[in-house]
Amino acid sequence: MKPAFRFRAVLAAVVAAAALLASAGLPQIAKAEPPPISSHAVASSVIDVASGRIVFQERGDEQLRIASLTKVMTAIVAIEHGTLTDTVKVGPAAYGKEGSSIYLHLGEEMTLHNMLYGLMLRSGNDAATAIAEHVGGSVEGFVYLMNEKARALGMKNSSFKNPHGLDDEGHYSSANDMAVLTAYALKNKTFQEIVKTKVKSAPNPNEDWDYRWINKNKMLNMYEGADGVKTGYTTLARRTLISSATRGGQQFAVVTLNDGDDWNDHKRLLDYAFKHYPSTSIVKSGERVQSPNLVVARSFDYPLAQGEIGELRKKIVLEDQTTTDFRLGLRGKLELYLKGERIASLPLFEDGSPRYKAQEQAAFQFAKFEQGQRRASFADVFRTLLKAVFTGETKEG
Structure with a gap:
């Protein structure tokens, strides 16, 4: 199957899945509101x-x-x-x-x-x-x-x-x-x-x-x-x-x-x-969404009370196919809603695309910087992103 036809097939599947996601949410859990609390403060x-x-x-x-x-x-x-x-x-x-x-x-x-x-x-x-x-x-x-x-x-x-x-x-x-x-x-x-x-x-x-x-x-x-x-x-x-x-x-x-x-x-x-309100993992980086070719670019955690996870809703917003971002692999955004309020908008990439590889490499650079394993800097990350955008390469030189 040619790439253009393959993507159109994936796109049609994503559009259909988005409608389901908007109403389906995550697995339902019995609602349990936190008990009331107050303070002596004004x-x-x-x-x-x-x-x-x-x-x-x-x-x-x-x-x-x-x-x-x-x-x-x-x-x-x-x-x-x-x-x-x-x-x-x-x-x-x-x-x-x-x-x-x-x-x-x-x-x-x-x-x-x-x-x-x-x-x-x-x-x-x-x-x-x-x-x-x-x-x-x-x-x-x-x-x-x-x-x-x-x-x-x-x-x-x-x-x-x-x-x-x-x-x-x-x-x-x-x-x-x-x-x-x-x-x-x-x-x-x-x-x-x-x-x-x-x-x-x-x-x-x-x-x-x-x-x-x-x-x-x-x-x-x-x-x-x-x-x-x-x-x-x-x-x-x-x-x-x-x-x-x-x-x-x-x-x-x-x-x-x-x-x-x-x-x-x-x-x-x-x-x-x-x-x-413990921090709850909602989406993990690299998680596939409704298609073997679409992956979430970054993880997302959020503090949720017991039962609130059942009130989460997901929605896919597709990227305009005429944009440079689309040509580099961005396919849309995964939006997360809690009680009708949007709490996150996460990039969706085609797996293996230059932009997704660049995101992975940038995240790796920051992780090494935080752990003190090397002197990774913002310049390192910026060079990685530019290299991926203009050449599709992500290996360190």
């Missing part, structure tokens, strides 16, 4: 970090004061826009800033990296101000970057007026927005390392001893697998807290705003999330 949110799924929330979109949880945004903006080895000089606006402090001296110099530890472990408002002036050119310039990042992340119920979180008219966020921000920040390795650190020492040019900062986040010592992130308090915001924990490769983050029993609430909410 607002709360629990998010699965990898997928971004919010598995629990109460008044999650309400605009509230967040106190020093603000510094999660300050840290990630500084990491992304600054240079960690830069020297930050403490100016008059930072020196003696009211509220929590790491007691920086006027004119003192410290690397941005070390100052970020003082910011996140001890919640230094002086550090926040010094960082903002250095990275943004001014506090106002840095606040602009904070709000730009909020917009980029879809944080529709957030407005930042300062880098430290002291009470300021028009400075607010929501539990859900802060959950989204935290999930984003926890994917940054520098941020990860800082917020899980229990004790940090840094050079102190004004004394005979080093700075020694003990993390204020008690969850790091109270909860198995805890690995972040930030405490907060002001007179108007009251107690605010974000915590995160990882167990069995799955990470959740919890946000509570105005919660007088936050440590206990966070332990309960994390327990609830790990018990009732």
Whole structure:
């Protein structure tokens, strides 16, 4: 059979299968809703970090004061826009800033990296101000970057007026927005390392001893697998807290705003999330879909409550045959829906095609990089992709 006729036959089979997939879903399991749970917080949110799924929330979109949880945004903006080895000089606006402090001296110099530890472990408002002036050119310039990042992340119920979180008219966020921000920040390795650190020492040019900062986040010592992130308090915001924990490769983050029993609430909410929303393998890379020639390009896991797997629906969307992607092997997308909401769109390739081989090779390069087996870089992966696209070859040279 000629290739064109063979593909048309496969295409017809896929179209017919897509109609079945849209209604059939996965094997049905009896529905069992997780038991109700609540907290003492005015607002709360629990998010699965990898997928971004919010598995629990109460008044999650309400605009509230967040106190020093603000510094999660300050840290990630500084990491992304600054240079960690830069020297930050403490100016008059930072020196003696009211509220929590790491007691920086006027004119003192410290690397941005070390100052970020003082910011996140001890919640230094002086550090926040010094960082903002250095990275943004001014506090106002840095606040602009904070709000730009909020917009980029879809944080529709957030407005930042300062880098430290002291009470300021028009400075607010929501539990859900802060959950989204935290999930984003926890994917940054520098941020990860800082917020899980229990004790940090840094050079102190004004004394005979080093700075020694003990993390204020008690969850790091109270909860198995805890690995972040930030405490907060002001007179108007009251107690605010974000915590995160990882167990069995799955990470959740919890946000509570105005919660007088936050440590206990966070332990309960994390327990609830790990018990009732385990990460579930939905599709595996290389899995064949409705045809021996069509394969899924990447794996997809998602946190599902018991019974939700029966509510998943699959849909195949075919690629336009006139595109370059089609000529290189892309045949469409496998879309996954939960309760009517699309949760994933995964590329479908013809097995053995240049694009599929390139995807496999790129994934292999990243795996070796993560395991430290060789110095695979983004350049390596990019060269592999270009080679596959223009020559169809995927072997390393």
